[in-house]
Amino acid sequence: MSFSAVIFDFFGTLTPSTPAGIWDEHAARSASPLGIPMQQWRRALDESFPERATGALGDLSQTIRTLAQRCGIDPDDDALAAATAARLASQRELFVFRDDALDALEQLRSRGLRIGVLSDCTIELAETWPTLAIAPLVDAVVLSCQEGRRKPDPELFRQVARELETPTSECLYVGDGGGNELSGAAGQGMTAVMLRESDWADNDAHAREDSWPGPFLTTLSNVVSAVGDPPLITA
Ligand SMILES: [Mg+2]
Structure with a gap:
């Protein structure tokens, strides 16, 4: 199939x-x-990731205020606005795509495939999503911070399939393996493939499935050929 x-x-x-x-x-x-030391702020960010990734701390300004208070600082409006803007700007620098990403998505769409994105992410991506170059190429986007759940929660995989109006058995899931996503996708009936690019070892991803037995691909372009004719991977 x-x-x-x-x-x-x-x-x-x-x-x-x-x-x-x-x-x-x-x-x-x-x-x-x-006015918070970098290491203290970094720790507050890291420790709050489970809350931020499930949207538990509100919008970005509310999040920054809560984390600052945890560091013993009650910021005034100007400091809060400046910190919020700085955080948004630095996160947006991470929303840059691999060189072959847009082309791969366009080619998959031209073959009649629907495209989904499922991300464990914080509010900055949700606020920025509509402006991203890939947004018009994506049929369904499910973000942990909007769902109140993180990978590998089974409901996230079921939800993105539902929004794509596609049975999970007809979905190919592609990820670098963070958040036990490959096992999570496979557990819901999807075919899961690891993307193991040349920079894969540089990522300090959370709960990554480093021992994933396969299959795996080494570039996003390879996803296109993997589902091509004849397919290298089948559902
Ligand atoms: Mg990842």
């Missing part, structure tokens, strides 16, 4: 891996207006 839809993870899959050093630099930019 051939596939009717391809569902992509976002970070480290459609985008390049983010090396660990970037997080310190980004944390410094939003810590500065708040």
